[in-house]
Amino acid sequence: MPDPIDRLASLFERFPGIGPRQAQRFVQFLLRSSPSVRREFISGVQDLGGSVHQCPECMRFHTGKKGPCSICADPGRDLSLLAIVASDADLLALERSHTYNGKYFVLGGLLSLASDRLGNLHVKELTSSLPKRVKAGLAEVILAFPANPEGDSTAVRVREIVTEENVPGLSVTTLGRGLSTGSELEYADPDTLKSALDNRK
Amino acid sequence: MPDPIDRLASLFERFPGIGPRQAQRFVQFLLRSSPSVRREFISGVQDLGGSVHQCPECMRFHTGKKGPCSICADPGRDLSLLAIVASDADLLALERSHTYNGKYFVLGGLLSLASDRLGNLHVKELTSSLPKRVKAGLAEVILAFPANPEGDSTAVRVREIVTEENVPGLSVTTLGRGLSTGSELEYADPDTLKSALDNRK
Amino acid sequence: MPDPIDRLASLFERFPGIGPRQAQRFVQFLLRSSPSVRREFISGVQDLGGSVHQCPECMRFHTGKKGPCSICADPGRDLSLLAIVASDADLLALERSHTYNGKYFVLGGLLSLASDRLGNLHVKELTSSLPKRVKAGLAEVILAFPANPEGDSTAVRVREIVTEENVPGLSVTTLGRGLSTGSELEYADPDTLKSALDNRK
């Protein structure tokens, strides 16, 4: 029987950005907490399964009524645009920027470089929804992935997949590249400088 | 009713070193995990309450049999020394250094600078155990706290408390100060230089 | 008479990125060096005045023959493009990227936010050269400044200055903004996200 302290620590090590030492600190924190704090924490995790729903349209998690989330239910959004993002966090970043009023679709991750399995990504949910979306006015799919190798290879695959659906009048775009806020030419990589020159205006 | 996502995120924010953004990432991680992973995690936290015991002598948490921990039960430890440490992690650091063979007592925290309440610290467990420990041979209490303001003020208070117990023949010491591995004179603070000079040998 | 050590240290403090402590280290380094090392250093600085020339066309420093630098003398460069950069280092970064084959002009700095004096910048050299450059085919001035407040306000001023020259057929562009290599949506600022959306393609 493995040590409960080590076992919980190894579960915390799977959390994003957590190493062995911080995982141990988390366990010590819970050990030193009162039983009522631990119970509160356990019920917090349990509640995720109960009162949190995945929006059947954009696949993000929300806690409103079961069914479409508040963005998908909002009649004021621009139906001609669909931004495909990797995660709920990326969706929320775009919302916070107040620069986008179209719809979203959360893919649920990125292709890893080690494997290009689409296994856990919501690809089928995306493609099966396209005809209905186009009928409702969708004209452009925006691949809004991070500017890194995983984001790039995911964009390539999703573009192929959407293109294979052969939806007439549907264009696929990617986010613009160039200098981002704070970029200095002296330290910019050649790809960014090339994009900055290509996209000058 | 508060949002379960935000509620769990605010619980994670109480974890040591975790800010709002990482707390949200933890919740998203659990949301995206399968129900079986969440159940495993919940049972891991529940197990802390069941199979983890607090050693009644040194107050650290362990997973052996109920009762004294392996260090407190070890007949080979030097009963004349008692190192009082803030946390299980500090105790383990001293053990890893293989330079100490006395007994330990885990205070369970430090006095904060904002308040000097001893509330959560195991002061009563410490003082009530002193007569028995002295009878068993205890001659020196070592205040092994970090070299920072919280550690210093905790050392001052614990020294007062132990001294008030008026145990004949019991001395109270603190860890030596000076250059620590890697210290350069040019960047050392005056207190460290003073200790390094005072403790030269 | 000020102390020579402190006087030289205060000269080193004017070097980019050098604080008081490192300036003192530089002086100590020179003090501990042999007189021949100091002489070599002195002659190195003196040589800058002798064998280094400022290109009369792009204003960058070079060590070829007096007169135009190798880039300005190269007949293979595209005369229709003129990239205005802040520094020689930014010019070299663009060259290293192998994505630009036009001409350059080094402004010699950026407007600071504290003052918008153009004093030290080569504005007159720029404007006086425009008619000749346009006659030779110049069609587009590219403001290639860093994506920070100083770069932005310099771009605004240089655009005004070039526009006031009233050169027919001359357009002024700025480098494209958007995600730069490595950017993640979650951590991108709203301006960058807005540019990335606006410049999608």
Place this chain on the structure above:
Amino acid sequence: MPDPIDRLASLFERFPGIGPRQAQRFVQFLLRSSPSVRREFISGVQDLGGSVHQCPECMRFHTGKKGPCSICADPGRDLSLLAIVASDADLLALERSHTYNGKYFVLGGLLSLASDRLGNLHVKELTSSLPKRVKAGLAEVILAFPANPEGDSTAVRVREIVTEENVPGLSVTTLGRGLSTGSELEYADPDTLKSALDNRK
């Protein structure tokens, strides 16, 4: 003939803590500076050779009158103590701490791990001064080197050298080791913990 820009940059690369990119920035800074700034800088370096003297007693550099520096000339210093330090910077750090009133000797560096040549260190100046210093009351040599491998091996060698001088009644000490300000037990290395325990008081 090497390029004067690159040649000066390679001289700057020898400065402590300066890499190729910052060396190039320094050259660009001097290139962009006015000739009068460069002349001021050159004369600043030249002045080091003229008006800066090395104290014949402690070997540090100073700008007072030729001869002993202000510390060595101060009749109020404790002649029974001699702190041997690696550099002027370390001497000044001890002075700033206001915890030491003895004399100093600047060794001029540390033994490197790659080579244990004493070549550039002022060992002969140290040993030849010992008889006179002892006659004047010197009783203790304090090896005040940084707590790193270079400092440790230098301490070992200097201790040997001083001991070989066979001066009756002269003791050799090293700075005390232990927790330095800010040290936490959890992150302290075993050597520091051992010293902290050994030097408890």
